[in-house]
Amino acid sequence: MLVSMLAIEARNSFFLASSLQLPASIRVSRTTNVLLHFHFSSLRQMNFALKFATLEISRRAIRLAKKKGRFLTGLISVVFTTSLLIVAGCDGSASVEEPNEMVLRHVLYTRIKGLDPGNMRDVYSVIVGSQIFESLYQYHFLKRPYELVPLLAEDMPQISEDLLTYTIRIKKGVYFQDDRCFTGGKGRELKAEDFVFSLKRVADIKYLSQNWSIFDNKIVGLDEFREYTKNCSSAEDVDYSRQVEGLTAPDDYTLVIKLKKPPQDGQAHWPQLCTALADISTAPVAKEAVDYYGKDIISHPVGTGPFKLNVWRRGSYIELVRNPAFRGELYPSEGEDGDAEAGYLDDAGKPIPFADRVLWTIINERQPAWLLFLQGKVDATVIPKDSFDEVMTGTGELTPEMKQRNIRLKTFRDPSTYWVGFNMADDVLSRNKPLRRAISYAIDREKFIELFFNNRHLVAHGLIPPVMPSYNPGIKEKGYTRYDPEKAKELLKEAEKIHGGTLPRLKIAMPGTDTWYRQFGQFLKRNLDTVGLEVEMQYMDRPTYQERVNTKSAQMFSSGTSASIPDAQDFLSMFYSKYQTPGRNKFNYSNPDFDRLYEKAQVLPDSGERRRLYQRMELIALEDCPAALLNHRVAYVLHHDWYKNYKQHAFAYGLSKYRRIDMAKRTAYKN
Amino acid sequence: MTAYIIRRLLYTIPIVFGVLLLTFVLFTLVGGDISIEIAGKGATAETIEEIREQYGLNKPLFLSWDSQFINHFKNALTFDFGRARDRELIIDKIKRGVGPSLALTVPMFFGVVIISISLSLVIAFVRGSVWDVSAVVICVAGMSIPYLSFILFGQYFLAYKWGLFPVFFSPDLTMAQNVALPVLIGTAAGLGGNIRFYRTVMLDEMRSDYVRTAFAKGLTTRRVLFKHVLKNAMIPIITRVVLAIPFLFLGSLLLERFFGIPGLGYLMVEAIGSRDYFVISAMTYISAILFVVFNLITDICYSLADPRVCLE
Numbered sequence: 001m002l003v004s005m006l007a008i009e010a011r012n013s014f015f016l017a018s019s020l021q022l023p024a025s026i027r028v029s030r031t032t033n034v035l036l037h038f039h040f041s042s043l044r045q046m047n048f049a050l051k052f053a054t055l056e057i058s059r060r061a062i063r064l065a066k067k068k069g070r071f072l073t074g075l076i077s078v079v080f081t082t083s084l085l086i087v088a089g090c091d092g093s094a095s096v097e098e099p100n101e102m103v104l105r106h107v108l109y110t111r112i113k114g115l116d117p118g119n120m121r122d123v124y125s126v127i128v129g130s131q132i133f134e135s136l137y138q139y140h141f142l143k144r145p146y147e148l149v150p151l152l153a154e155d156m157p158q159i160s161e162d163l164l165t166y167t168i169r170i171k172k173g174v175y176f177q178d179d180r181c182f183t184g185g186k187g188r189e190l191k192a193e194d195f196v197f198s199l200k201r202v203a204d205i206k207y208l209s210q211n212w213s214i215f216d217n218k219i220v221g222l223d224e225f226r227e228y229t230k231n232c233s234s235a236e237d238v239d240y241s242r243q244v245e246g247l248t249a250p251d252d253y254t255l256v257i258k259l260k261k262p263p264q265d266g267q268a269h270w271p272q273l274c275t276a277l278a279d280i281s282t283a284p285v286a287k288e289a290v291d292y293y294g295k296d297i298i299s300h301p302v303g304t305g306p307f308k309l310n311v312w313r314r315g316s317y318i319e320l321v322r323n324p325a326f327r328g329e330l331y332p333s334e335g336e337d338g339d340a341e342a343g344y345l346d347d348a349g350k351p352i353p354f355a356d357r358v359l360w361t362i363i364n365e366r367q368p369a370w371l372l373f374l375q376g377k378v379d380a381t382v383i384p385k386d387s388f389d390e391v392m393t394g395t396g397e398l399t400p401e402m403k404q405r406n407i408r409l410k411t412f413r414d415p416s417t418y419w420v421g422f423n424m425a426d427d428v429l430s431r432n433k434p435l436r437r438a439i440s441y442a443i444d445r446e447k448f449i450e451l452f453f454n455n456r457h458l459v460a461h462g463l464i465p466p467v468m469p470s471y472n473p474g475i476k477e478k479g480y481t482r483y484d485p486e487k488a489k490e491l492l493k494e495a496e497k498i499h500g501g502t503l504p505r506l507k508i509a510m511p512g513t514d515t516w517y518r519q520f521g522q523f524l525k526r527n528l529d530t531v532g533l534e535v536e537m538q539y540m541d542r543p544t545y546q547e548r549v550n551t552k553s554a555q556m557f558s559s560g561t562s563a564s565i566p567d568a569q570d571f572l573s574m575f576y577s578k579y580q581t582p583g584r585n586k587f588n589y590s591n592p593d594f595d596r597l598y599e600k601a602q603v604l605p606d607s608g609e610r611r612r613l614y615q616r617m618e619l620i621a622l623e624d625c626p627a628a629l630l631n632h633r634v635a636y637v638l639h640h641d642w643y644k645n646y647k648q649h650a651f652a653y654g655l656s657k658y659r660r661i662d663m664a665k666r667t668a669y670k671n
Numbered sequence: 672m673t674a675y676i677i678r679r680l681l682y683t684i685p686i687v688f689g690v691l692l693l694t695f696v697l698f699t700l701v702g703g704d705i706s707i708e709i710a711g712k713g714a715t716a717e718t719i720e721e722i723r724e725q726y727g728l729n730k731p732l733f734l735s736w737d738s739q740f741i742n743h744f745k746n747a748l749t750f751d752f753g754r755a756r757d758r759e760l761i762i763d764k765i766k767r768g769v770g771p772s773l774a775l776t777v778p779m780f781f782g783v784v785i786i787s788i789s790l791s792l793v794i795a796f797v798r799g800s801v802w803d804v805s806a807v808v809i810c811v812a813g814m815s816i817p818y819l820s821f822i823l824f825g826q827y828f829l830a831y832k833w834g835l836f837p838v839f840f841s842p843d844l845t846m847a848q849n850v851a852l853p854v855l856i857g858t859a860a861g862l863g864g865n866i867r868f869y870r871t872v873m874l875d876e877m878r879s880d881y882v883r884t885a886f887a888k889g890l891t892t893r894r895v896l897f898k899h900v901l902k903n904a905m906i907p908i909i910t911r912v913v914l915a916i917p918f919l920f921l922g923s924l925l926l927e928r929f930f931g932i933p934g935l936g937y938l939m940v941e942a943i944g945s946r947d948y949f950v951i952s953a954m955t956y957i958s959a960i961l962f963v964v965f966n967l968i969t970d971i972c973y974s975l976a977d978p979r980v981c982l983e
Contacts, residue, residue, distance in 0.1 A: 113757045205721050210711035298758045316933035317842050365929050368839040371831040543708050543946035550707045582707050
């Protein structure tokens with residue numbers, strides 16, 4: 001009987017069932033075989049037949065048990081029937097794809113944590129959330145260097161002469177997605193007050209937002225509001241009608257933000273405000289939704305974006321459908337050089353979004369994701385490390401098989417840097433710069449990139465990756481990250497003198513226990529063994545690793561970060577002494593000169609002066625060596641040729657609205 | 672028997688208490704403070720303190736009526752497991768995962784049990800023959816192949832190459848279609864060990880005097896095998912089968928992960944990976960209860976299957 005059930009799932013393979021002679025104790029299976037031996041034209045028909053067969057089996061099994069008194073036979077039949085009902089009844093279907101429906105099919109490699117923008121920080125949640133929620137500004141999809149343009153704002157903000165007051169006009173005719181939290185289930189118009197509410201929410205300590213650090217000590221009255229929430233007994237007691245001087249909505253379509261006074265006159269206190277207002281954490285959330293869903297708001301996103309949530313099966317898949325109430329937006333008509341030739345301007349001026357549905361399947365393992373891509377059931381994917389030779393030739397081109405499948409390759413320099421960090425609060429490492437530099441010189445980065453990234457990544461010569469505007473093109477010549485084992489050995493002798501004897505065994509915390517991390521650990525250990533330094537690799541799950549790093553109990557640690565904005569601030573703030581753990585400065589690094597320059601740069605608008613300060617700060621940090629820098633990531637992404645407008649963007653996530661599927665090509669694709 | 676059942680049910684109280692105490696000690700004392708992780712990158716000390724307040728992590732561990740352990744105990748007894756680290760209600764997660772897990776494990780379980788018992792009876796009957804030796808060799812080979820190999824092979828050939836099944840969970844398909852291949856793989860992978868076990872059990876019975884007597888009296892092979900041998904072999908079968916049932920609720924870790932079945936196995940792995948002690952604790956507690964209950968059911972089944980077993 002069971003074999004029969006399986007056989008029907010394999011289209012046209014029902015002969016398998018009859019080939020097995022099952023014993024008399026389960027003779028009821030004959031009934032099933034008869035019932036299920038139909039030639040089904042589609043899997044859906046099969047499911048219907050399965051349910052029908054299940055009910056029929058159930059009836060006959062009970063009758064058999066009653067009639068003949070065969071307890072065991074009856075029991076097994078009834079229990080098995082139950083199992084069939086479970087299988088048939090657990091219908092995991094989302095929407096059924098209509099013939100001409102445009103569906104974007106994506107993969108997420110880990111589950112998403114929640115869809116509440118005020119408390120969204122993990123990249124996968126941001127990817128999905130950015131299709132549902134919108135912020136005041138967004139990055140232009142095509143233009144490079146990256147440029148902010150209005151999204152929910154009517155235009156760029158009017159800034160007062162003292163650089164402290166930002167007046168932002170909100171677009172009219174923007175509506176929240178229809179949801180039962182609104183009267184009559186119809187989404188209401190977006191108002192400036194929604195932004196005020198959403199920003200106050202991030203400040204509310206009861207809400208436990210991970211995004212508060214963005215606004216900490218920036219806006220007049222907001223810190224006082226946070227202080228007030230500390231004294232509230234519960235989240236429900238927080239009064240959001242309480243005025244915040246620096247966050248006001250003089251009318252429905254005007255938002256005024258007042259910044260705190262800068263340390264010195266003539267400086268802007270927070271020149272990156274507009275960048276922050278492009279972050280999803282500032283996306284407006286309807287108060288009605290927050291009140292209606294309470295803590296479950298995390299699963300019930302109600303935004304203003306082009307797509308709205310249809311189904312979210314946590315840990316499995318998430319499906320968005322086109323928002324019928326979306327105000328409409330046009331595909332950009334300008335881009336950078338080469339965009340027209342690449343086809344990125346083919347849809348210029350057309351209304352977006354193009355897709356009817358967006359589906360993300362959560363796949364933790366690389367094999368199924370890769371096979372789905374080859375089957376044409378996923379539009380784009382990264383190249384699995386173990387399949388690299390199947391995809392790429394030695395000359396860096398796609399293999400003939402991939403070309404035959406009309407698969408396209410995109411390479412993209414990611415604004416990221418990876419390193420082995422030193423805990424500067426550690427007694428051995430903190431007072432021994434030669435030791436830290438010896439470790440840095442001992443690592444063969446080119447070999448590391450060859451072994452682990454198929455030669456795809458770039459050696460990190462500095463903190464700031466090459467794609468950032470403040471990248472120092474002369475940083476390689478400084479030689480801070482060159483591979484020089486002889487120099488490392490010399491420095492180790494010096495380090496032993498400083499330490500006052502033989503160096504103890506050092507410990508490196510690795511944020512994973514899988515094969516990749518173990519191989520990486522072996523590589524580091526071999527490099528350091530070569531210069532005579534004994535190290536112990538400590539492999540642990542990520543939460544344990546984070547705890548060790550956050551409590552300053554990890555001596556050395558493997559880590560890295562990506563920029564969230566086109567500014568090196570994300571990299572340099574990690575070395576600012578006021579952000580020591582549990583803040584961003586996991587190195588617990590402190591240098592007054594660095595701090596002084598950091599504070600100076602913070603109040604400067606994006607300019608040549610600010611970039612020069614960044615480069616000076618980078619050199620100070622490299623000289624002190626709080627980390628042995630390793631690599632900058634270069635992403636290699638494959639996509640089917642039907643997947644259009646797939647231009648990579650380092651800082652924007654709400655890009656599904658631009659993507660389009662060439663339906664004829666997709667239909668013609670054969671695995 | 673009623674007295675026995677009541678006594679056994681009373682035994683569950685210290686067992687469940689022990690499980691709760693153990694999980695609490697492991698996760699609270701050994702696992703450490705999770706408030707920093709919940710707070711995320713760049714959290715301020717005040718946020719971390721607020722998390723400790725909201726999650727009750729700043730309360731005394733044991734020596735108070737409002738201690739963390741008493742609250743843990745109370746919540747478990749009322750099945751109020753609270754919210755997971757991602758702020759979703761844990762009970763909702765479990766309810767949602769049970770269906771897919773059972774959809775995967777129950778057919779697999781019955782497939783393995785029915786096929787392996789049936790085949791083992793046949794194999795035991797032809798013991799010593801080429802068929803018997805071949806079956807044993809195949810079973811040992813099946814046991815020696817890693818579970819992951821079954822998965823990778825099945826996924827690549829049956830799903831990708833031959834297109835008989837979906838490669839991965841698809842919301843456009845029904846659950847039956849989605850679990851078909853993992854069930855087939857799980858069944859195939861489980862047959863080797865089970866057939867060997869049941870064959871040994873059946874062989875022990877086949878050598879009994881009553882079998883020879885039955886044949887001497889002229890009973891048919893079918894009647895001897897299914898009426899007498901199978902019934903007498905029920906005790907080890909019940910032990911193995913009924914005690915396996917609680918694990919069905921926990922799903923299948925590897926199959927769920929490779930085929931994207933959103934069951935409890937996946938939930939447990941995710942919880943362990945993200946150190947979500949709230950979820951792990953709830954799942955451990957439910958597993959413990961299921962295990963105790965099915966232990967009791969096993970004992971009751973003994974007396975049903977064999978009248979010589981008397982529960983006092």
